[in-house]
Amino acid sequence: MDLGAASTRIYAKRKGIVLDEPSAVMCDGRTGKVIGYGAEAAALGGGGRTCWPVRGGLPADTELARRMIRHFLRKVHWHPYSRPRVVMALPGDSTPIDRAALRDIAYEAEARIARLVPHAVAAALGAGLELSDCTGHMVIDIGRDSARIAVLSGESVVASGSVPYGGLAVNRAIARFVEREHGLLLDDDEAESAKRRSSGTNPEVTVRARDPETGREHDLVLPVQKIFEATEPSFESIARTAVETVERCPAELAADLGVRGAVVVGGGALLRGLGRCLRGALCMPVRRADRPLEAVALGLGRCVDELGLIGRFRSRR
Ligand SMILES: Nc1ncnc2c1ncn2[C@@H]1O[C@H](COP(=O)(O)OP(=O)(O)OP(=O)(O)O)[C@@H](O)[C@H]1O
Numbered sequence: 001m002d003l004g005a006a007s008t009r010i011y012a013k014r015k016g017i018v019l020d021e022p023s024a025v026m027c028d029g030r031t032g033k034v035i036g037y038g039a040e041a042a043a044l045g046g047g048g049r050t051c052w053p054v055r056g057g058l059p060a061d062t063e064l065a066r067r068m069i070r071h072f073l074r075k076v077h078w079h080p081y082s083r084p085r086v087v088m089a090l091p092g093d094s095t096p097i098d099r100a101a102l103r104d105i106a107y108e109a110e111a112r113i114a115r116l117v118p119h120a121v122a123a124a125l126g127a128g129l130e131l132s133d134c135t136g137h138m139v140i141d142i143g144r145d146s147a148r149i150a151v152l153s154g155e156s157v158v159a160s161g162s163v164p165y166g167g168l169a170v171n172r173a174i175a176r177f178v179e180r181e182h183g184l185l186l187d188d189d190e191a192e193s194a195k196r197r198s199s200g201t202n203p204e205v206t207v208r209a210r211d212p213e214t215g216r217e218h219d220l221v222l223p224v225q226k227i228f229e230a231t232e233p234s235f236e237s238i239a240r241t242a243v244e245t246v247e248r249c250p251a252e253l254a255a256d257l258g259v260r261g262a263v264v265v266g267g268g269a270l271l272r273g274l275g276r277c278l279r280g281a282l283c284m285p286v287r288r289a290d291r292p293l294e295a296v297a298l299g300l301g302r303c304v305d306e307l308g309l310i311g312r313f314r315s316r317r
């Protein structure tokens with residue numbers, strides 16, 4: 001199970017990805033009672049308050065996260081006598097308390113066994129890297145709230161860094177640009193939609209923005225180039241952190257990276273212009289994983305499908 005701030009993805013042994021839903025819980029606005037999970041909770045007009053109980057790969061609201069995980073596990077593995085064995089990704093910067101909290105929440109959500117694999121290892125395996133020798137690999141995971149960078153040698157993380165710029169920061173940069181240039185307000189859903197459409201081939205995208213004074217909505221045509229310029233500072237921060245991470249590596253590993261390059265996973269990997277920005281700053285090849293959104297779940301899946309990988313990679317701390 002890849003417990004992400006935006007989406008939770010579950011890979012079932014020998015079956016593949018069996019669940020991919022927003023990490024959302026809908027609560028009744030008046031009573032606070034949970035009335036929906038996942039896609040249902042994230043859909044607009046559900047008549048309640050939508051909560052996002054996961055942050056940085058860890059439960060931020062323990063009670064809601066536990067109920068959401070239990071709901072997802074029951075959805076993909078319902079059996080009256082058997083409970084699932086669960087493998088989860090452990091964020092690189094987590095403390096022993098975070099680790100215990102992640103394991104506890106899995107047990108409370110009815111897992112029979114909970115194993116943790118370092119997030120960067122899962123991302124690298126899911127991007128198709130072989131971590132069998134000591135050559136250096138760089139993995140950049142750009143999720144909703146943050147970008148996490150790790151350099152791996154074999155199965156250990158040699159250097160890592162993170163920066164609070166992910167998909168959400170990009171949406172905010174687009175909304176700020178629209179307010180500054182056009183004096184109109186763009187809500188997060190419109191900014192998200194503009195961002196996704198600007199990754200395609202269209203030279204411009206149309207958004208619906210609101211006049212703060214009259215409250216009226218206007219259609220606004222935004223050139224994709226302008227969206228790119230607005231989001232570039234976020235890319236530059238990610239690239240700077242990636243460069244600093246390489247600088248902390250031993251020289252021979254940095255030389256390996258220059259040849260092998262970096263792989264980008266997470267939803268942010270789909271952002272237009274990001275690859276070019278990373279390549280320019282890092283001076284190394286940068287490629288996007290084949291299935292960037294699912295890479296962490298696929299990597300965790302490899303740990304359960306390929307005999308021996310879970311024993312090799314699981315976090316014992
Ligand atoms: N086609 C796309 N173009 C640009 N951005 C996208 C696209 N699809 C998804 N995203 C962005 O990717 C982000 C979600 O990525 P991902 O699913 O990897 O996050 P997560 O794993 O749930 O979060 P985290 O890893 O931070 O816990 C969202 O901010 C979303 O806007």
Ligand SMILES: [Mg+2]
Nearest residue numbers: 004143266296
């Ligand atoms: Mg993620």
